[in-house]
Amino acid sequence: MVGRRARREDHWMPPRVYRGKSAYEWHPKGGGAVRLCALDATEADVWLAFRVAQGDVKVKHCQWLADEYFKSKEFADLAPRTKKDYKRYWERLALVFGKQQCNSVKPEHVRRYMDLRAESSVAMANKEKKLLAIMMRYGFERGHTKENPCDPVKNFKEKGRDRYITDAEYNDFYNRASPMCQVMMDISYTCAARSQDVRKIRMADIKKEGLFIEQAKTGKKQVKLWTNRLRAAVTLAKQLRSQRMKSSTSLFLLVTSTGSPYTESGMKSLWRRERANYIKATGKDINWTFHDIKAKAISDYQGDKQQFSGHKSHAMMERYNRSEDTVQALDFSEKPQAKR
Incomplete structure (x- = not known):
């Protein structure tokens, strides 16, 4: 039988739980003291902490x-x-x-x-x-949490990246790059493709009417119709592939010197190496990334940019479109004259 508390206001406390100097404490029969929670905690919190300490309730961290x-x-x-x-x-x-x-x-x-x-x-x-x-x-x-503490918290406003690669910058780097890097750049540019989509192109994706690309990020599937530049890039890629395959086999179009497909880290390493070689040869650095090539493609495209890019929304496409809008200026001669 549990004895009554000396202080009436402590009758609600769990057995062997007392007020310490700064927290409620549970004193097990075996000795010692286990801190439960601060003295300003509610009665419900104290009981919950007591049950957790006894192992009756699993704490979900x-x-x-x-x-x-x-x-x-x-x-x-x-x-x-x-x-x-x-x-x-x-x-x-x-x-x-x-x-x-x-x-x-x-x-x-x-x-x-x-x-x-x-x-x-x-x-x-x-x-x-x-x-x-x-x-x-x-x-x-699923009932594991009482609320979502992130809901009231606002995100920071981010300034969208607006770096546009000029034709001169692209060509200067391209002309000094290795054949494999040239292939990657041109496929990315002609198809507005991300790096992960470029390196995952399979031989079976080379269609009669064009190059099939499935965007890993959005799942959008497109066949990019052949242009002279795209066809030349794929032809060069096939030549490099045959040189590197040797006795191994691969389903992918772009392969490393060992005949294996490019991994994400492998493609990043190639790009860093090409950039370092460019700096060494020219003394100039580039302040644009491989991903900026996709933005250049969308910016340069003359037509339905959203359809070309494969983005689900116009707003997302505009994040990549770094070209200036061309609009007709107002001609005052066309403005109706006010009646007198």
Whole structure:
């Protein structure tokens, strides 16, 4: 039988739980003291902490929630690149939120994290907050969290990249690049293709009417109709492929010197090497990236830019369109004269 508390206001407390100097403490029969929560905690929080300390309730930390999300069908259905990025974002988030209880994460904690993260990268602060919001929403829908603490927190405004590669800049770098780099550049330019879409082109994607490309990011499938420049790039790629294949076989159009398809890191290494060679040969650096070639293609295209790019929205296409709009100026001679 549990004895009555000496103080009437303590009758609600769990057995063997007392007020310490700064926190409620549970004193097990075996001795010692286990801190439960601060003295300003509610009665419900004290009882929950007591049950957790006894092992009656499983505490759901953010790392547990992340593991559940990464095992989910929702995550499995994402594009490979997106899944890789989300795993990378969580590595940094876990340093702060991994051991924190899901329901103890508050909007002010998310805001503080973003403010500190933005000191090194505003874009990454937004991306990592997006992942945390997805995980918290996943937990909320399944009863693991009481709220999504990311909902009230605003993203930082990001300035869109507006670097346009001029024809002179493109040609100067292109003419000094290796044949494989030239192939990658021209396929990216003629098809407005991302690097991951270029390196994943298979031999079976070479169609009679053009080159089939499926965008890994959006899933958009297109056949880019042949142009002289695109056909020349694919022809050169096939020649390089036959030289590199030797006894091995590959389903891909672009292969390394060992005959294997390019990985993401392998393609980035090639680009860094080409850039270093260009700097050494010319003494000039380039302040544009391989991804900027896609933006140059969309900017240079004369026609329906959204259809050409394969973007789902006009707004997304415009993020890549770095050309100036040409509009007709007002001719005062055409303005109707006011009646007198």
